[in-house]
Amino acid sequence: MTAPLAARLLQAWALLAGASIGSFLNVVIARLPAGQSIVTPRSRCPRCGAPIAWYDNVPVLSWLLLRARCRACAGRISARYPLVELAGGAAALLALRRHGPTGAAAAELALVALLLALALVDLDTWLLPHALTGPLLAGALLLAPLGVTPAGALGPAAAGAAIGVAVLAAVALLGRLAFRREAMGFGDVWLLGGLGGWLGVKALLPVVLLASLQGALVGLLLAAAGRLPRHASTDGWVPPESAVPFGPFLVAGALEWLYLSGWLARLAPPLALFR
Ligand SMILES: [Zn+2]
Numbered sequence: 001m002t003a004p005l006a007a008r009l010l011q012a013w014a015l016l017a018g019a020s021i022g023s024f025l026n027v028v029i030a031r032l033p034a035g036q037s038i039v040t041p042r043s044r045c046p047r048c049g050a051p052i053a054w055y056d057n058v059p060v061l062s063w064l065l066l067r068a069r070c071r072a073c074a075g076r077i078s079a080r081y082p083l084v085e086l087a088g089g090a091a092a093l094l095a096l097r098r099h100g101p102t103g104a105a106a107a108e109l110a111l112v113a114l115l116l117a118l119a120l121v122d123l124d125t126w127l128l129p130h131a132l133t134g135p136l137l138a139g140a141l142l143l144a145p146l147g148v149t150p151a152g153a154l155g156p157a158a159a160g161a162a163i164g165v166a167v168l169a170a171v172a173l174l175g176r177l178a179f180r181r182e183a184m185g186f187g188d189v190w191l192l193g194g195l196g197g198w199l200g201v202k203a204l205l206p207v208v209l210l211a212s213l214q215g216a217l218v219g220l221l222l223a224a225a226g227r228l229p230r231h232a233s234t235d236g237w238v239p240p241e242s243a244v245p246f247g248p249f250l251v252a253g254a255l256e257w258l259y260l261s262g263w264l265a266r267l268a269p270p271l272a273l274f275r
């Protein structure tokens with residue numbers, strides 16, 4: 001009976017640890033683009049500035065108990081906060097289930113956490129900060145020789161990083177020449193380099209395909225609904241009329257390939273070539 005109990009305890013711990021990482025990601029997502037410290041000050045209500053007590057800062061539970069309102073000013077707290085915390089908990093549980101309590105599980109959790117932060121910062125600001133893409137790329141190349149990343153070894157990781165950067169850099173430069181304006185931000189270049197480094201060179205094609213298909217689909221749906229988001233990023237760059245940031249779609253494609261490539265390859269056997 002002790003083995004199942006130990007397994008349950010480990011799962012509960014993973015869920016809590018993952019949710020706490022999600023809580024930290026919320027801080028990173030809110031403060032990093034604004035150039036604020038992610039360590040100090042303690043969490044505050046973005047509306048009234050009141051410090052948030054520890055008992056009002058328990059992942060997911062506090063948001064539910066406070067009914068999505070700040071205790072001090074009753075301002076609404078976005079549902080994104082508990083959702084990011086839930087996503088962190090789910091990523092930790094999945095990593096434990098897929099890899100057991102190993103370095104590979106910790107590496108996968110770190111990857112998913114970085115990707116969640118990148119996707120949400122890009123949605124908010126149209127920027128993919130080097131403070132996030134740098135560790136993504138460095139982590140891929142440092143961890144690959146240990147065999148704990150999907151790339152499996154340094155060779156496929158280095159090739160994935162180099163080709164990911166080269167392909168999107170070429171797209172970005174050609175876009176700039178063809179349209180005389182920025183068609184793709186250089187943040188996407190570093191992001192795809194990082195993804196190639198983590199997932200390995202073979203994953204680049206399916207990831208870019210998944211991202212492009214979903215980006216085009218969402219772009220069409222938003223255009224049809226007449227509500228494309230259009231606001232300047234914090235460095236003053238205004239996105240073209242019919243644009244959605246590409247980063248979140250690259251992240252979605254990478255997560256889909258990370259979690260579902262086995263299932264996709266059973267569905268369409270030629271896809272197994274890219275695993
Ligand atoms: Zn408040």
